[in-house]
Amino acid sequence: MKRFPTGTLFQSDDGLDLVLTRTFRAPAADVWASVTEPERTARWFGPWEGEAGPGRTISVQLAFEEQTPWTEMRIEACEPPRRLELTAEDAAGSWHLELLLSEADGGTELRFIQHLATAEGIGEIGPGWEYYLDPLAASRDGSAKPEFDEYYPAMKAYYEDLTPTKPEA
Numbered sequence: 658m659k660r661f662p663t664g665t666l667f668q669s670d671d672g673l674d675l676v677l678t679r680t681f682r683a684p685a686a687d688v689w690a691s692v693t694e695p696e697r698t699a700r701w702f703g704p705w706e707g708e709a710g711p712g713r714t715i716s717v718q719l720a721f722e723e724q725t726p727w728t729e730m731r732i733e734a735c736e737p738p739r740r741l742e743l744t745a746e747d748a749a750g751s752w753h754l755e756l757l758l759s760e761a762d763g764g765t766e767l768r769f770i771q772h773l774a775t776a777e778g779i780g781e782i783g784p785g786w787e788y789y790l791d792p793l794a795a796s797r798d799g800s801a802k803p804e805f806d807e808y809y810p811a812m813k814a815y816y817e818d819l820t821p822t823k824p825e826a
Contacts, residue, residue, distance in 0.1 A: 680765070680767070688738070
């Protein structure tokens, strides 16, 4: 199946924001559960363990990466069912992620944001998040989980060619 990249890049005060958006025909509370409850995150990203809450650190298993490693993620902000902010450091680098949910007309928009210092590695980062967000959708609608090779290297050039635009209003 042909996949199309959806990411956009915005200039921020601290660097760049890579933004990917998905829309679900479900209330925000249900989408929130898909991105925060361990048994539901296990379906598309990986399970997590620990005492969740702002300022706390949880262990997350990257279930669809080689060797399914565990990584520590710090919860910077948790405002159910609207905003989740996480940071992590691992062998692949630093990760500053934000998930924003907004509900309207019987649906919920998920804006997935990775805050970046520079665009270095965006040709791998962008396709990686496209890959994870589509299994999120598949976990919700029962469709088949896509394969990573549908995203990378097919989307690499798109992401490497992204030009940052001015911050969103």
